[in-house]
Amino acid sequence: MVETKPTKRRFDVFALTLRLPIIVWQALFFVGPLVFMVAMSFFLVRNYRMVEAFELKNWSRMLTRDYVWDSYFYTLELALLATVLASVLAFPASYALAYRVSEAARRWAIFLLVIPFFTSYLVRIFSWYVILAESGVVNAGFGFIGTGPFTMLNTPIGTIVGYLTLTLPLVVILQTISLASVDRNLIQAAQNLGCRPLRIIWAVILPAAKAGMVVAALFCFILSFGDFVSPYYLGGSKPPTLTILIIDTTKSGQQWPRAAVVVVMMIVTLLTVAFASLAFAYSKRASR
Amino acid sequence: MLALIAQSPPGTYDVILSDAEFVQQLNAAGYIEPLDASDYPFDDMLYGDFTKFPGHWSGDTLYSMMVRFGHLGVLYNTTAISAEEAQSYKCFWKPEVTGKVGHFDWHLPSLGMMSLYNGNGAGLWDLSDDQWDAVQKTTMTLRPQVGGYFDYGGTFNSLKNGEMLAMCGIGDWITGVLEKDGAPVASVVPKEGGIQWTESYCIGKGSKKADLVKTFIQYMLSAEGQVKSAQMAAYPGFCITKAGRKLLNEVDPKEAQRTGQVDGMANDPITLIKEGRIHYRDIPKNQTLEDWNDFWSEYKNA
Numbered sequence: 001m002v003e004t005k006p007t008k009r010r011f012d013v014f015a016l017t018l019r020l021p022i023i024v025w026q027a028l029f030f031v032g033p034l035v036f037m038v039a040m041s042f043f044l045v046r047n048y049r050m051v052e053a054f055e056l057k058n059w060s061r062m063l064t065r066d067y068v069w070d071s072y073f074y075t076l077e078l079a080l081l082a083t084v085l086a087s088v089l090a091f092p093a094s095y096a097l098a099y100r101v102s103e104a105a106r107r108w109a110i111f112l113l114v115i116p117f118f119t120s121y122l123v124r125i126f127s128w129y130v131i132l133a134e135s136g137v138v139n140a141g142f143g144f145i146g147t148g149p150f151t152m153l154n155t156p157i158g159t160i161v162g163y164l165t166l167t168l169p170l171v172v173i174l175q176t177i178s179l180a181s182v183d184r185n186l187i188q189a190a191q192n193l194g195c196r197p198l199r200i201i202w203a204v205i206l207p208a209a210k211a212g213m214v215v216a217a218l219f220c221f222i223l224s225f226g227d228f229v230s231p232y233y234l235g236g237s238k239p240p241t242l243t244i245l246i247i248d249t250t251k252s253g254q255q256w257p258r259a260a261v262v263v264v265m266m267i268v269t270l271l272t273v274a275f276a277s278l279a280f281a282y283s284k285r286a287s288r
Numbered sequence: 289m290l291a292l293i294a295q296s297p298p299g300t301y302d303v304i305l306s307d308a309e310f311v312q313q314l315n316a317a318g319y320i321e322p323l324d325a326s327d328y329p330f331d332d333m334l335y336g337d338f339t340k341f342p343g344h345w346s347g348d349t350l351y352s353m354m355v356r357f358g359h360l361g362v363l364y365n366t367t368a369i370s371a372e373e374a375q376s377y378k379c380f381w382k383p384e385v386t387g388k389v390g391h392f393d394w395h396l397p398s399l400g401m402m403s404l405y406n407g408n409g410a411g412l413w414d415l416s417d418d419q420w421d422a423v424q425k426t427t428m429t430l431r432p433q434v435g436g437y438f439d440y441g442g443t444f445n446s447l448k449n450g451e452m453l454a455m456c457g458i459g460d461w462i463t464g465v466l467e468k469d470g471a472p473v474a475s476v477v478p479k480e481g482g483i484q485w486t487e488s489y490c491i492g493k494g495s496k497k498a499d500l501v502k503t504f505i506q507y508m509l510s511a512e513g514q515v516k517s518a519q520m521a522a523y524p525g526f527c528i529t530k531a532g533r534k535l536l537n538e539v540d541p542k543e544a545q546r547t548g549q550v551d552g553m554a555n556d557p558i559t560l561i562k563e564g565r566i567h568y569r570d571i572p573k574n575q576t577l578e579d580w581n582d583f584w585s586e587y588k589n590a
Contacts, residue, residue, distance in 0.1 A: 048290040048313055065582065067589040074589075126445070133449040151387065153451050154436035236436025236446075237393060239589045248585055251394070254291040255578060 034267065041260035048254045062261040068245065072265065075241040078156060079225040082163035086171045086220045087213070089164070094175035095201070098182075110176065113169040125162050125229050132158060132234070154236025162230025167220040174219065178212020179205065214281035221277075222270055242266055293319045298494030303501045308486035309570050311352040312343035320490040325350040327502055329509055332529045335558050342568060344488060352488040355508045356517045356525030359557055359566060360397050360459035361482035363475040368453040374476045377405040377456075385453045386433050390446055392457035393437040395584035396569060397483055401456055402427045404480040410564070412481075414573040424583055430456075431590045447473055460547060461485070461523040467546065477555070481565045487525065511535040519543060526557045 044053045062068050097106050116124065131137045132152040142148030152158055182205055190204045206213065228243035237244050242262055249259040290313060293301060306314060314320045328350075330339045344352045362374045368388070373379040380389050391398050403412040403423045415423060435452055436442070443462055446452040448471050455462070459482065463475040489505045491498050507513045514532025517525050519540060526549060527533040533551075537544045548555035560566050572580050 048317065049294045050291075065585075067582075067585045070589045071585075126441070129445050129449060133451055135450055151435075154446070232439070233442055236390075236438070236442075237588060238434065238436050240437075240585070245585065248393075248581065248588075250291075251581065254294075255581075256291065 037260050037263050037267075040257055041264055043257040043260075045254055045257060050254070050256055058255075058257045058261050062258055068262070071240055071242050071245045072269075074239055075225060075231075075243075076269070078159055078163070078231070078241065079221050082160055082167065082224040083217050083221040085160065086164055086167050087175075087217045090168060090171040090175050090216070093172050094179055095205075097172070097176045098179035106176070106180070110173055113173050116165075116169050121166060122229055122233075124165055125233050128158070128161060128165070128234055129153065132161065153234060154238055156235060158234030158236070159231045159241075162234040163220075163224040163227060166227060166230065167223050170223075171216045171220050174216035175209075175213060178209040178216065181212070182208040211281040214277050218274060218277045218281075221273060225270060225273075226266065290314070290317070290319075293317075293492075299492070299496060301492035302495040302497045303504060304490045304492050306352065306488055306490060307569065308341060308343060308352075308354065308488050309568075311488055311490065314490060315343075315346055315351045319493050320351055321493055321495065321498060323350045323353060323491065323502075323505075327506065328353055329529055329531075332531055334528055334530055334533060335561060337561070338528050341486065341488070342570075352490045353505050353509070354486055354488045354528055355505070356514075356528060357484055357486045357557075358459055358461045358523075358525050359475075359477050359482045359484055359560065360401070360457065360569075361475055361477040363447070363455040363458050363463055363473060365447070365450065365453040366472045366474055371474070371476070374474070374478065376478050377401055377480055380430055380433060380454055380456055382454075387435045388451070388453040389430065389433040390435055390443065390452035390455045391437045392443055392455065392462075393439055394457060395580050396571070397485075398457035399423060399427065399580055399584065400483050400567075400569065402430070404483070404567070407480070409481060410567055412483075412567055413570040416574065420575055420579075424587075427583075427587055428590060431587060437588060447471060459485075461525065464524040464547065465521070477560055477565055479565075481567055482560070484561070484566050484568050486568065515539060518547070518549070 040050070041058055042054045042056070044051045044055055044057065097109050101109070129136070133139070134149040134151060134153075138152065139149035142150060152161070186204050186208060187200060190200045195203070226243060228241075228247070231237065231241040232244055235241075240248065242265070246259045246262050249255050249262065289304075289306065290310065293304070293314070294317065304314065304320060311320075333339050338354055341352075341354045344350065344354065362369075362377060362379060364374045364379065368385055369379050369382065373382065379385075400412050403415065403419075406419070406422055406426050408415065408419060408423075411419075436446060438446055438452075443452075443455065443458060444466065447455060447462070447466055448469070459475045459477075463473050466473050489501075489508065491501045495501060508517065509529060509532075511529070511531040512535065514527040514529055515536050518527050518532070518536050524543075524547070526547065527536055533544070533549050536549060544550050545553075548557060548559075550556065553559070557566070571577055
């Protein structure tokens with residue numbers, strides 16, 4: 001039996017050089033601010049000025065307020081709803097772009113999906129006023145068929161429309177890329193074995209594209225959960241989401257430490273969801 | 289503003305435009321320089337209070353110079369609420385405007401108005417525990433009427449497109465712009481009283497351009513500066529000097545008439561102050577700002 005020598009891990013300057021920028025970037029712009037934010041949540045405010053301290057007052061005050069938890073669960077609920085809606089609505093378009101159109105058409109479609117990002121998100125959200133208002137385009141259509149007007153602005157419907165404005169193009173792009181990279185031989189083999197189209201999608205395409213689909217949904221959740229613009233301008237802040245609560249808290253006697261508590265709650269939630277999603281995305285199916 | 293200044297070295301800000309109720313905090317924290325009262329036209333003020341505005345002086349030393357003000361009351365869509373109904377905050381509870389009452393998303397003016405509606409008058413900020421409880425109860429009864437909470441841009445949009453038919457917490461500084469744009473909105477100081485917002489200029493601590501700032505404040509208090517302030521496209525404010533009002537009446541009589549800045553008019557802002565119907569905006573005396581804000585968050589979530 002030939003004995004193989006364990007290979008010694010050598011210090012690789014080239015690999016380290018490649019990794020270093022992202023490590024430095026993350027340390028400076030994610031870990032550093034995050035540590036400061038956590039520390040700030042223990043500070044106190046005296047005479048409108050933050051004072052360094054290590055007190056649990058902000059945590060106990062914020063975590064015992066019903067409205068904080070109301071906002072938390074409302075934000076979670078809306079972000080989950082937007083994620084499900086975006087994933088479901090995007091799928092037919094992504095499927096068509098991945099499998100039913102030419103390469104050139106797909107490139108054009110992706111280019112067109114990127115174009116909305118050229119315009120400020122805030123401007124796009126304000127443009128919905130014209131469309132969703134009671135005197136707007138949608139209600140004019142309802143009026144034409146003898147119904148309405150329906151209130152859509154300053155409701156959760158408005159917020160969801162805003163979230164989808166932000167996330168739907170991105171979800172379509174990510175899903176399309178993911179679906180397009182599924183091995184066509186697998187699909188062809190399923191077809192040859194007599195698999196029906198819906199079963200091919202469910203049993204072959206979705207499992208093969210799982211990682212990309214989950215990452216697309218995750219992006220949608222992260223962007224929706226942390227969005228301020230849509231719940232404020234299209235949802236009328238009624239009720240407020242966590243991002244609005246942060247603003248409200250800072251307006252009150254410069255309570256940045258209490259706002260930091262809300263931020264930490266959001267980051268913990270996002271990290272939990274992100275790690276759980278990625279674990280699910282890259283989990284292997286148990287062999288039968 | 290206070291947090292921003294607190295985190296900046298002295299000399300960062302040359303001129304600070306502050307709501308009057310925060311001048312005291314700016315001074316207490318040492319963020320502003322004293323002013324020389326003889327540099328400014330105190331002998332030309334439209335109203336005696338403006339010469340010794342609360343919080344602007346510390347003893348005999350002037351720290352901030354008032355430049356403009358405005359009144360907050362009932363803002364309403366004239367097609368949904370009549371001028372008579374708008375004479376009381378009660379119109380916010382009108383069944384026809386259910387879901388159409390907006391709030392400017394800043395707790396002080398809205399809760400101040402609820403305090404006035406409860407009959408607290410001049411003591412609107414100086415509430416006992418019972419009075420504060422009553423204000424909270426009254427405010428909560430308004431919640432089913434509320435269609436949204438808005439910032440400056442959202443307020444404009446919602447009033448312009450008719451999504452909101454009445455608005456609590458604002459006044460002519462919004463309607464002034466919308467009326468000029470043809471929207472059917474108006475604002476009035478109701479019988480329970482209104483709240484005055486006041487903007488004042490200070491010189492930032494350690495400013496190296498104090499002389500330039502002084503000249504700027506002098507310009508803003510000149511007749512020409514006062515007219516520009518009254519016609520400001522973003523949000524108009526009332527003149528505080530006699531010369532400013534006189535020039536406004538000469539160069540823009542329509543705006544002077546619209547805002548009541550004509551001697552003898554019933555809605556002359558100075559007359560309203562003299563009649564005791566206007567109360568200067570302040571911060572809560574017996575509760576903390578956090579108490580009020582906590583309730584505001586509960587109210588928004590209700």
